[in-house]
Amino acid sequence: MIFFGCFARNIFESSEPDVYYEPWADWVRQVCLSTILMMGGLELSFAGKGLTVVLLTIGPQFGEAFMAAICAKFIFDLPWLLSIALGFCLGAVSPAILVPSCMALHNENYGTKKGIPTTLIAASSFDDIAAITIFGVCMTM
Amino acid sequence: MSIGAGSSELSDVEGSQGNPDKEEKDIGWLVAKNFIEIFSGLFYGFLVAALFSLTNYIPIPDKILVWIKMLMMFSMAIVTPILAYVTQFPEGKYIGIIFFGYGCNCLWKTKK
Numbered sequence: 001m002i003f004f005g006c007f008a009r010n011i012f013e014s015s016e017p018d019v020y021y022e023p024w025a026d027w028v029r030q031v032c033l034s035t036i037l038m039m040g041g042l043e044l045s046f047a048g049k050g051l052t053v054v055l056l057t058i059g060p061q062f063g064e065a066f067m068a069a070i071c072a073k074f075i076f077d078l079p080w081l082l083s084i085a086l087g088f089c090l091g092a093v094s095p096a097i098l099v100p101s102c103m104a105l106h107n108e109n110y111g112t113k114k115g116i117p118t119t120l121i122a123a124s125s126f127d128d129i130a131a132i133t134i135f136g137v138c139m140t141m
Numbered sequence: 142m143s144i145g146a147g148s149s150e151l152s153d154v155e156g157s158q159g160n161p162d163k164e165e166k167d168i169g170w171l172v173a174k175n176f177i178e179i180f181s182g183l184f185y186g187f188l189v190a191a192l193f194s195l196t197n198y199i200p201i202p203d204k205i206l207v208w209i210k211m212l213m214m215f216s217m218a219i220v221t222p223i224l225a226y227v228t229q230f231p232e233g234k235y236i237g238i239i240f241f242g243y244g245c246n247c248l249w250k251t252k253k
Contacts, residue, residue, distance in 0.1 A: 030222040034238045038218055041186075041242015125239045133179055136232045140171040 033096070040099040040125050043106065045118045056123035057130060065091035065131075085138035092131035093124040175232055182233025183240050189217065190244025197249065210249070217241060 046053060069087035072078050078086065102117040111117055196210060218238065225234035 027222055030234070031219050033235065034218040034221055035215070037235055037239045038214060038242040041239045041244075042246045044239075044243040044246055129179075129236050129239065132232060132235055133175065136175045136178075137172055140175055141168055 036095050036099050037125065037128070039103065040095055040121045043099075043103060043118055043121045044125060045115065046122060047115075049115060049119050049122075052119055053122045053126060056119065057126040061088075061091045061093070061127050061130060065134075081138045081141050085135050088131045088135045088138070092135075093127045095124055095128060098124045178230045178232035179236055181230060182235070182237035185233065186237040186240030186242075187244045189237075190241050190248060193245055194248035214242075214245070 065084070065087035067087070068090045069080070069083040072083040072086045073080060076083075099121055102121050105111060106117040193210075193213060196206065196213070199206060199209075201209075221234050221238050221241075225231050225237075
């Protein structure tokens with residue numbers, strides 16, 4: 001789909017703006033993401049794994065985001081706030097990829113004894129909340 | 142006008158020549174507004190989930206009820222971004238929708 005999108009955007013560039021109205025496309029994207037996050041919410045479970053979820057939320061994302069921010073600062077010479085915003089934009093886990101995959105694993109009973117798919121869904125949801133919040137705060141400042 | 146996330150005011154702040162006290166207050170207010178949006182999203186999610194949990198008391202067969210619930214969930218996914226745009230609370234929509242799902246998961250239990 002990504003490849004076809006790139007292809008269509010570049011090859012049919014002249015006719016592309018007539019095909020869809022940008023605010024509507026934006027709204028459709030938001031509805032799709034909302035549907036995926038809602039599916040993730042329906043699978044959320046924190047019973048007995050609160051600390052794991054917190055560590056999975058904070059550790060990888062903050063590490064990746066701050067490394068990306070430092071690289072952006074020194075490579076592109078961006079302001080710190082914009083660098084951190086970029087880091088959290090890159091560091092956020094894509095729920096569109098993770099939630100359906102984890103739900104498939106959960107349905108096939110892979111890792112369900114240790115609750116791995118539900119833990120990952122919970123961590124990715126909080127990861128997105130943290131990313132959205134910090135991105136919003138950085139862009140506001 | 143776009144339904145998307147709010148626009149950046151970074152460039153305005155950087156190039157501003159205005160009163161620094163007022164600017165600091167404005168940034169403080171904007172950051173506080175972000176947190177208000179997030180917590181209102183949380184509240185919205187749990188409130189709507191609590192309202193939707195009343196569907197468990199509708200005296201119709203579970204097989205039909207599940208389809209009704211699915212339609213209600215889809216309608217929420219469609220309505221929430223519009224509501225966030227209308228109320229000017231763009232940061233709260235995704236948090237609201239995640240906790241709406243979680244609230245429904247807790248309240249509906251296996252009937253989902």
